[in-house]
Amino acid sequence: MLPRIALIACGSFSPPTPMHMRLFEIARDYFEIRGSHKVVGGIISPTHDSYGKKGLAPSLDRCAMIKLAVQSSNWIRLSDWEVHQSQWMRTQSVLQHHQNYLNNFINSPGDGEQHGVLPGWLPKNLTERRDPIKLKLLCGADLLESFAVPGLWSNDDIENIVANYGLVVISRCGSNPEKFIFESDILTKHQYNITLITNWVPNEVSSSLVRRLLNRGESVKYLLDDLVLSYINRQGLYNVKSKYITDAVHPNHLNFNHAYMDNNKNAIQQSNHQDMDESDSPLRQQSARVFCCGETPRVATKLLLGRSGPGQAIQVITVPDKNKSNSDSLEQTQPKKQKIAQVQQI
Numbered sequence: 001m002l003p004r005i006a007l008i009a010c011g012s013f014s015p016p017t018p019m020h021m022r023l024f025e026i027a028r029d030y031f032e033i034r035g036s037h038k039v040v041g042g043i044i045s046p047t048h049d050s051y052g053k054k055g056l057a058p059s060l061d062r063c064a065m066i067k068l069a070v071q072s073s074n075w076i077r078l079s080d081w082e083v084h085q086s087q088w089m090r091t092q093s094v095l096q097h098h099q100n101y102l103n104n105f106i107n108s109p110g111d112g113e114q115h116g117v118l119p120g121w122l123p124k125n126l127t128e129r130r131d132p133i134k135l136k137l138l139c140g141a142d143l144l145e146s147f148a149v150p151g152l153w154s155n156d157d158i159e160n161i162v163a164n165y166g167l168v169v170i171s172r173c174g175s176n177p178e179k180f181i182f183e184s185d186i187l188t189k190h191q192y193n194i195t196l197i198t199n200w201v202p203n204e205v206s207s208s209l210v211r212r213l214l215n216r217g218e219s220v221k222y223l224l225d226d227l228v229l230s231y232i233n234r235q236g237l238y239n240v241k242s243k244y245i246t247d248a249v250h251p252n253h254l255n256f257n258h259a260y261m262d263n264n265k266n267a268i269q270q271s272n273h274q275d276m277d278e279s280d281s282p283l284r285q286q287s288a289r290v291f292c293c294g295e296t297p298r299v300a301t302k303l304l305l306g307r308s309g310p311g312q313a314i315q316v317i318t319v320p321d322k323n324k325s326n327s328d329s330l331e332q333t334q335p336k337k338q339k340i341a342q343v344q345q346i
């Protein structure tokens with residue numbers, strides 16, 4: 001009997017890209033091919049509207065798009081618990097909520113069913129066995145590297161997440177998670193609980209690149225699930241210039257969302273924030289480095305301009321290798337080198 005795990009990915013998902021779903025497939029293959037764990041479920045947990053990141057579509061829309069994006073999956077599901085909270089939740093609390101729910105469900109399986117209130121994210125067939133299910137945070141290497149952004153994550157939370165849950169990190173161009181872990185005492189201490197997985201078929205599609213193309217009226221077909229694209233087009237998200245976009249809207253595809261919106265229209269705070277994300281501007285991709293948790297950055301990587309709350313830009317940039325040729329360096333800077341992260345000041 002292999003130990004059971006569930007994977008949860010936290011992020012903006014604005015919009016969800018096929019790469020978000022690939023993270024789950026890559027991770028499940030990794031564990032199952034090695035025969036080390038049984039992956040019982042995948043959970044996508046979009047962040048709360050008050051996270052306030054530029055380009056963050058209202059959570060109602062992000063949830064609807066995620067539902068559409070996972071329609072063809074029989075094991076990845078949306079959790080809208082985060083977006084229904086009264087405020088932005090730290091990832092540690094998100095993990096705790098889902099882990100507690102799993103524990104309670106396995107220990108007293110009848111409880112939820114009797115009341116007919118099982119959350120949609122709950123994997124199926126959990127009660128076939130009574131052994132625990134360990135929740136692990138699934139992320140791309142850039143999210144791991146955001147641990148080093150001063151003021152963003154608390155060290156206690158990082159330690160709690162990595163020690164008590166565990167990280168499953170998928171490689172991403174321009175990131176060096178091995179080095180990053182080496183440079184962090186906390187991460188090194190708990191590295192037994194960090195699974196680094198090389199994605200051999202990398203795809204640098206990112207939500208911010210998709211938003212940029214949409215905003216410019218360029219095609220994003222084949223970069224997004226058709227149903228998600230139809231939804232964006234239909235709802236006019238991300239300042240989409242619809243006249244250039246193949247209109248593949250079939251009203252049937254959107255039935256889910258009407259139902260979802262009807263059920264949730266009072267529950268979700270809508271945000272009007274649909275500004276474009278400029279985090280990929282090449283002009284900003286200059287010298288900087290990824291620094292270690294708790295370490296003071298040696299160069300000005302931090303942009304905490306007028307922090308009015310979570311959602312101000314901070315850049316996490318990997319320094320191009322000076323020994324590499326210009327073309328190599330350029331290649332390195334193409335992928336997502338800059339990350340808009342969120343700052344929470346307590």
Ligand SMILES: Nc1ncnc2c1ncn2[C@@H]1O[C@H](COP(=O)(O)OP(=O)(O)OP(=O)(O)O)[C@@H](O)[C@H]1O
Binds near residue numbers: 020138206277339
């Ligand atoms: N192409 C990718 N390769 C590896 N991981 C990815 C990729 N795209 C997204 N992720 C991971 O998916 C999770 C959710 O990410 P998020 O919602 O921030 O998407 P994103 O595409 O990186 O968004 P944005 O471009 O707006 O920052 C994060 O852990 C992130 O590292």
Ligand SMILES: O=C(O)c1ccc[n+]([C@@H]2O[C@H](COP(=O)([O-])O)[C@@H](O)[C@H]2O)c1
Binds near residue numbers: 011089
């Ligand atoms: O828990 C924290 O302290 C914390 C600090 C910064 C970001 N996060 C979460 O990490 C995710 C980052 O998403 P994104 O789109 O900014 O890459 C998102 O789910 C945030 O809620 C969490």
